[in-house]
Amino acid sequence: MEPSYQLSSLPAWIAYPETERLFTALSADGAETAPRFVGGCVRDALMNRTVCDIDLATPLSPERVMSLLAEAKIKYVPTGVEHGTVTAIVDRMPFEVTTLRRDVETDGRHAKVSFTENWQEDAARRDFTVNALFCDMTGKVYDFFGGVRDLRQGLIRFIGDAETRIQEDYLRILRFFRFYAHYAGGTPPDETALAACAKYAAEIPKLSKERITHEFLRLLEAKTAARSLHFMEETGVLRCVAQQDAALDVLERLIKQEEYWDTDYDAMRRLAALFTADVELFRLPRSAEKQWKTLRDPALIKKIWPGMTEFEIRQFVYDNGNSLLRDMLLLAAARERDAKKRDTYRHLYQLATSCRLPRFPVLGKDVMALGIEEGKELGDVLRKVETWWRDKDFRPGRTDCLAYLKSLVE
Incomplete structure (x- = not known):
């Protein structure tokens, strides 16, 4: 008999209409083939944490899973059919559905698998006891290797x-x-x-x-x-x-x-x-790679110091954004051993958080209205006005900026 526990209360995501629709579709062959939740969502439910991804395990073959999804008019993507995984998309909500497996051959990097209908066999191939937990729609948790106990004790085994x-x-x-x-x-x-x-x-x-x-x-x-x-x-x-x-x-x-x-x-x-x-x-995704390089950019790091003025904060935010400045201030404080200087960085962080800058009030069409055609000269003039506006700490409004623009052109 499978060892089991009962969730003290059902998490909201079990009762989602999307979840119920998917379970109904994948249970069409009978209760004995009903899927179960597996892995992280079960762990997080036991610990009353927010669940981000909902993964399911099923004794059905990937082909049968796709057939039942098609019959229920549920979209799916065969994301890893050779390993038993199909991603079901129910009203834009993704669920990863994986057929129960056992390892046939391993080489330290990849595993060749065969499919099985045995829940304990699938659990036995998993890495940790806390990762081999299954849960059905009633909140019944199936635990073959003492994962619930280990989770409660904080033991990764x-x-x-x-x-x-x-x-x-x-x-x-x-x-x-x-x-x-x-x-x-x-x-x-x-x-x-x-x-x-x-x-x-x-x-x-x-x-x-x-x-x-x-x-x-x-x-x-x-x-x-x-x-x-x-x-x-x-x-x-x-x-x-x-x-x-x-x-x-x-x-x-x-x-x-x-x-x-x-x-x-x-x-x-x-x-x-x-x-x-x-x-x-x-090997980071392109956006993450860019973020990491920026956070370690010596030229930017040099601009972050305890004596940073509000004017310098606004200039940095204008060039690089509010979020980056907050990250850089956090990192600068973390590298600082002096607690007083860290407190100074916290004050700067608060200033950066509340920093809101106006949009540059002059457009290219304003320059063209004064007879300058689109091209390098227009760009040069626009940059001069913007530099003047920045040097004035972003205070001049559109009227003053247009007056300065005219003084440059005349």
Whole structure:
């Protein structure tokens, strides 16, 4: 008999019309083939956390899943059919539906799988006990390996032998520290798991850069990321990932400031606090790569200092935006050991948060109205007016700016 628990209260997302419609469609072959929620949404429901992604497991084959979705007029994308995964889109809400699997062959990076109808067999191939939890529509949680107990204790434990599970996929080393960061609280890490992670840390570079980057950034999103990173450093895992020293003290101060200054947690900001050089094993999305480079730009960093004036704040915001300035001030404060200077940066942060600038009140058509045709001269004149307006601390209105424009043209 499957060991089970009952959720104390049903989370709202179970009763979403989209969820109910999908479950009805995938249960058409009978109750014994009904899908179950799996993984993160079950963990977060047990911990009363907000659920972002809803994943389902099913004993049905991917082909049957797609057939039932089509019959129910539910859109789907065969995102990874060879691995059993289909993404169902119910009224624009995505659900990842994966057929129960067992591993046939592993090489440390990928697994060849075959499909099964056995829930325990699927649970046994998963990495951690807290990741092998299933839940049905009634809130009944199916737990084959003591994951509920481990979750309540903040224990991240491999299913079976830690070394064996890591050798199946070396990404599990990074996943261990990511799960520890998000779910352990103050519980010490499992010593057997730490030893296994240390033993195989040198295998991490064999993984794809995309997979390494994804796991590391998700780790950085955790409130207690610094604690997990300390254990990564002690085991040598962090050095294998970054190939450089990590400024953990800076990250710790940044995390405290994020809470004290009442701001969000940002993985790229935290990454900039940790490392000064590029990480060879990372492959960031283009927008994230740009953000990371900007946060470490020496020319911009030089502009951030405790004596920054309100005029300088407004100029920085005009050139680079309010959000970047707040990030740069947080990072500058995190690098600062002097508590008084950190308080000064907090004051600057508050000024930056409230900074609102007017739009430049002159347009190209205003210059053309004075007889200057579109081209380089028009651009030069417009820039001169804008520079004058900025030097006046953005105070002149449209009338004054147009008067200055006329004085340049006449």
